[in-house]
Amino acid sequence: MNVEASASSMQTTNVASGHRGDLQILTFFVNGDEYAVDILSVQEIRSWAAPMPIPHSPSFVKGVINIRGEIVPIVDLRSRLGFPEGVPDTTTVIVVMRDKSTVPRVLGVVVDAMSDVSNVLNDMIKPTPVQSESGVTMGIIAMPDKMIGLLNPDLLLPVRKISTQ
Amino acid sequence: MAITLSELQQQLLGTFFEESQEGLDHLESGLLSLEGTAADAHVIDEIFRAAHSLKGGAGTFGFVGLTELAHEMETVLDRVRSGKQQVNPTLSALLLAGVDGLRSMLGDIHQGLPGEGSAFRPLIENLRATAHVVPPTAVPSPPPQSVSAALTEAPVVVWNINLRAAASILSSGNEPLRLFRELATMGELKVVADASGVPPLSSLEAETCYLAWTLTLQGNVRREQIEEVFAWVSDECTLEISQGAVAENSPPIGKLSASTPTAERLPAAVRAVEKENARSSDEPLESIRVSVGKVDQLMNMVGELVITQSMLGELDDDGPIDRARLARIREGLGLLARNTRSLQDSVMRLRSIPVSLVFARFPRLVHDTSRLLEKKVELRLNGQTTEVDKTVLEKLSDPLVHLVRNSLDHGLEGPAERLASGKPETGTLDLRAYHRGGDIILEVQDDGRGLSRERILEKARRIGLVAEGVELDDAAVYDLIFAPGFSTAAAVTDLSGRGVGMDVVRRNIRGLGGDVSISTVFGQGTKVSLRVPLTLAIIDGQLVRLGNHSYVVPLLSIVESIQMDTKHLMRIDGKVLAYRLRDEVVRVVDLANVLGMPTLTGGLSDRLMVVVESDGEKIGLLVDELLAQQQVVVKSLETNFDRVEGLSGATVLGDGQIAFILDVVGLGRLARASAPRLSLVAA
Numbered sequence: 099m100n101v102e103a104s105a106s107s108m109q110t111t112n113v114a115s116g117h118r119g120d121l122q123i124l125t126f127f128v129n130g131d132e133y134a135v136d137i138l139s140v141q142e143i144r145s146w147a148a149p150m151p152i153p154h155s156p157s158f159v160k161g162v163i164n165i166r167g168e169i170v171p172i173v174d175l176r177s178r179l180g181f182p183e184g185v186p187d188t189t190t191v192i193v194v195m196r197d198k199s200t201v202p203r204v205l206g207v208v209v210d211a212m213s214d215v216s217n218v219l220n221d222m223i224k225p226t227p228v229q230s231e232s233g234v235t236m237g238i239i240a241m242p243d244k245m246i247g248l249l250n251p252d253l254l255l256p257v258r259k260i261s262t263q
Numbered sequence: 264m265a266i267t268l269s270e271l272q273q274q275l276l277g278t279f280f281e282e283s284q285e286g287l288d289h290l291e292s293g294l295l296s297l298e299g300t301a302a303d304a305h306v307i308d309e310i311f312r313a314a315h316s317l318k319g320g321a322g323t324f325g326f327v328g329l330t331e332l333a334h335e336m337e338t339v340l341d342r343v344r345s346g347k348q349q350v351n352p353t354l355s356a357l358l359l360a361g362v363d364g365l366r367s368m369l370g371d372i373h374q375g376l377p378g379e380g381s382a383f384r385p386l387i388e389n390l391r392a393t394a395h396v397v398p399p400t401a402v403p404s405p406p407p408q409s410v411s412a413a414l415t416e417a418p419v420v421v422w423n424i425n426l427r428a429a430a431s432i433l434s435s436g437n438e439p440l441r442l443f444r445e446l447a448t449m450g451e452l453k454v455v456a457d458a459s460g461v462p463p464l465s466s467l468e469a470e471t472c473y474l475a476w477t478l479t480l481q482g483n484v485r486r487e488q489i490e491e492v493f494a495w496v497s498d499e500c501t502l503e504i505s506q507g508a509v510a511e512n513s514p515p516i517g518k519l520s521a522s523t524p525t526a527e528r529l530p531a532a533v534r535a536v537e538k539e540n541a542r543s544s545d546e547p548l549e550s551i552r553v554s555v556g557k558v559d560q561l562m563n564m565v566g567e568l569v570i571t572q573s574m575l576g577e578l579d580d581d582g583p584i585d586r587a588r589l590a591r592i593r594e595g596l597g598l599l600a601r602n603t604r605s606l607q608d609s610v611m612r613l614r615s616i617p618v619s620l621v622f623a624r625f626p627r628l629v630h631d632t633s634r635l636l637e638k639k640v641e642l643r644l645n646g647q648t649t650e651v652d653k654t655v656l657e658k659l660s661d662p663l664v665h666l667v668r669n670s671l672d673h674g675l676e677g678p679a680e681r682l683a684s685g686k687p688e689t690g691t692l693d694l695r696a697y698h699r700g701g702d703i704i705l706e707v708q709d710d711g712r713g714l715s716r717e718r719i720l721e722k723a724r725r726i727g728l729v730a731e732g733v734e735l736d737d738a739a740v741y742d743l744i745f746a747p748g749f750s751t752a753a754a755v756t757d758l759s760g761r762g763v764g765m766d767v768v769r770r771n772i773r774g775l776g777g778d779v780s781i782s783t784v785f786g787q788g789t790k791v792s793l794r795v796p797l798t799l800a801i802i803d804g805q806l807v808r809l810g811n812h813s814y815v816v817p818l819l820s821i822v823e824s825i826q827m828d829t830k831h832l833m834r835i836d837g838k839v840l841a842y843r844l845r846d847e848v849v850r851v852v853d854l855a856n857v858l859g860m861p862t863l864t865g866g867l868s869d870r871l872m873v874v875v876e877s878d879g880e881k882i883g884l885l886v887d888e889l890l891a892q893q894q895v896v897v898k899s900l901e902t903n904f905d906r907v908e909g910l911s912g913a914t915v916l917g918d919g920q921i922a923f924i925l926d927v928v929g930l931g932r933l934a935r936a937s938a939p940r941l942s943l944v945a946a
Binding site: 150151152153154155159162163164167168169170171203204205255256258 | 812857858859860898899900901902903904905906907908909910913915919920921922923
């Protein structure tokens with residue numbers, strides 16, 4: 099028991115001190131701000147294609163698109179983050195990612211433009227000072243020259259309805 | 264560390280549960296197929312093994328109750344295996360109760376309950392008693408006329424064997440354990456090892472044999488047989504074989520003819536079928552086992568596809584596209600279309616599993632239920648190898664159980680009543696599965712009382728389903744038993760069961776895109792047929808256009824499609840609500856509205872109405888245009904998103920566009936929820 103406890107506390111210290119756990123992120127622009135997701139959750143990046151709207155879905159769900167035979171829902175990141183909706187243009191892309199919910203889902207996220215891939219250290223990630231309403235922004239990455247919102251892909255889609263069957 | 268260990272344990276536990284379920288199924292089907300027949304060594308071995316590995320697994324995880332019960336069952340089974348105990352109704356009932364006990368304990372443990380309850384103490388005691396009582400008295404058996412004359416075999420003898428192996432026996436590749444196993448097949452074997460010759464660990468050589476054994480073999484074995492076992496090692500050991508005294512409680516092996524007591528309860532046909540069953544239903548429902556034949560077929564298809572591809576590839580050079588070349592390309596494309604189609608068929612077939620997986624549960628069900636009701640029933644299973652999509656089959660299981668229960672409970676009569684009406688004492692219950700077109704048909708047929716037209720009508724009139732004075736044809740009368748509420752008939756005993764949940768059965772089957780029909784002759788029996796499509800993964804659909812998007816209406820649910828006539832429309836609050844369709848008034852559903860799309864402009868006369876059947880009601884769906892009819896592959900929206908009311912899924916059309924597949928039942932519900940109540944009175 100003692101051994102276990104000390105082992106697990108050691109692990110926590112390790113992570114907190116940032117000696118390991120460097121994060122690689124993919125950053126993109128939404129309404130002039132920069133946001134990012136863990137690059138490991140990204141599957142591919144596609145050019146914009148109009149989705150098929152889903153009836154009775156929240157306004158930030160734009161619909162579904164067909165990715166190699168798979169039906170993938172599309173979330174408009176502008177409306178998900180509470181910004182006014184934009185008009186898709188040539189730089190608009192769909193970032194296709196997998197969330198880590200219990201039954202993983204593939205989703206596409208509409209962003210204004212791609213930015214970069216960068217490495218961040220764990221101690222650069224700060225908690226959001228104000229809890230965002232959607233909870234989608236799980237942290238802020240303080241870069242030397244800018245701030246980047248770190249998104250949680252698991253919370254982008256609406257929570258699944260509990261099946262009545 | 265601790266975390267990984269418990270994770271590993273969890274994993275192992277999962278495997279244990281899976282294997283135990285499988286083992287229990289083996290045990291149960293084995294026991295059922297064993298009943299009454301002369302002990303089939305193969306089957307006995309199999310069920311013994313099942314009990315044994317269950318015990319081992321339970322022991323590993325420290326499930327004491329489980330281990331104990333399994334152990335007692337194993338002991339009894341061991342006696343059966345060695346011929347000391349005959350299988351008879353009492354015994355098999357006891358063992359089946361044991362299976363139930365094990366299953367219930369496993370279920371408890373699985374749910375995290377202790378599962379070691381003392382509820383099974385009496386059962387364990389009972390098994391223990393059975394295992395230790397001298398066979399003829401343990402079994403209340405019929406008088407001596409059923410004792411066959413098979414007492415001529417060699418008497419049971421006890422052999423004492425002393426074996427001292429040469430130290431080098433192991434290095435010559437002879438393993439004494441194998442010899443003992445061989446001996447154990449002849450009778451009851453006790454092995455006592457003398458380990459006194461084993462040196463301290465420091466001077467122990469792993470390849471040297473230090474042991475000696477004293478073996479006691481009890482059974483109808485001749486000396487030569489034992490000597491034969493040791494023939495290979497005779498020069499590497501010292502062997503003494505001597506005959507011991509016959510143990511007191513080992514009488515000649517009971518030669519009670521096992522067929523007599525059980526045959527009365529279970530006709531031979533059932534047993535035969537059950538036996539077939541026990542061997543054919545090994546697969547668990549959780550995964551699909553695919554036969555090599557199917558994979559080979561798939562390989563062939565892919566082979567042809569590769570050939571077609573290379574043929575088309577040859578045409579891909581810079582040569583001129585002339586007539587001949589064009590013809591070659593056309594030919595190639597035609598081949599490609601054919602190959603794709605058959606590839607699709609083959610892949611679909613991979614999802615198909617035989618109905619025997621569901622039929623397998625019925626021998627036990629019929630066995631138990633008929634016994635409980637004191638009826639004699641012969642269950643006949645037909646078309647067990649008929650294959651159907653896995654998802655469909657899983658959903659068919661409960662309705663079938665329902666129908667079989669109904670037949671046993673209310674359709675088939677007791678022996679006395681059957682004899683009185685001039686029928687054979689034993690009733691028959693047929694379960695059939697076969698293919699017809701793109702459907703699978705499942706039939707449950709009994710030769711029991713049949714439905715009484717008069718009594719159904721009487722009952723329907725009494726509860727107000729049918730107005731007085733209205734005459735119905737036979738089909739309409741028998742259809743009444745599917746009406747919700749008809750089931751609660753309590754007084755009409757021979758009918759009530761037919762009604763219990765029949766509406767639920769019908770709803771379930773319709774949910775699968777199929778239907779239920781019933782045919783009956785009063786006094787002669789009833790047949791219920793379930794018709795369901797072979798697969799849910801591909802459906803025939805009618806493509807419709809709504810605004811800029813396409814939707815798919817399942818072809819099965821479409822009654823008709825019409826050009827609307829404004830004379831027959833009724834509007835309320837500017838919305839179209841009802842349409843007169845000949846002598847019916849149907850609810851009109853503005854699809855765009857219900858699906859939350861912008862309401863379409865344009866005259867109603869330009870629109871079409873697709874009349875669909877939704878939960879027994881006809882509704883008219885307003886669409887802009889009818890497009891092609893085609894087969895579509897159903898893809899779930901739940902995989903990456905969620906359930907969406909009114910849609911049963913989505914599909915990808917030929918041009919890569921997505922079309923949603925409409926769920927007409929859900930649409931009807933949505934429309935009812937949003938529209939004011941409309942009383943449908945004929946205009």
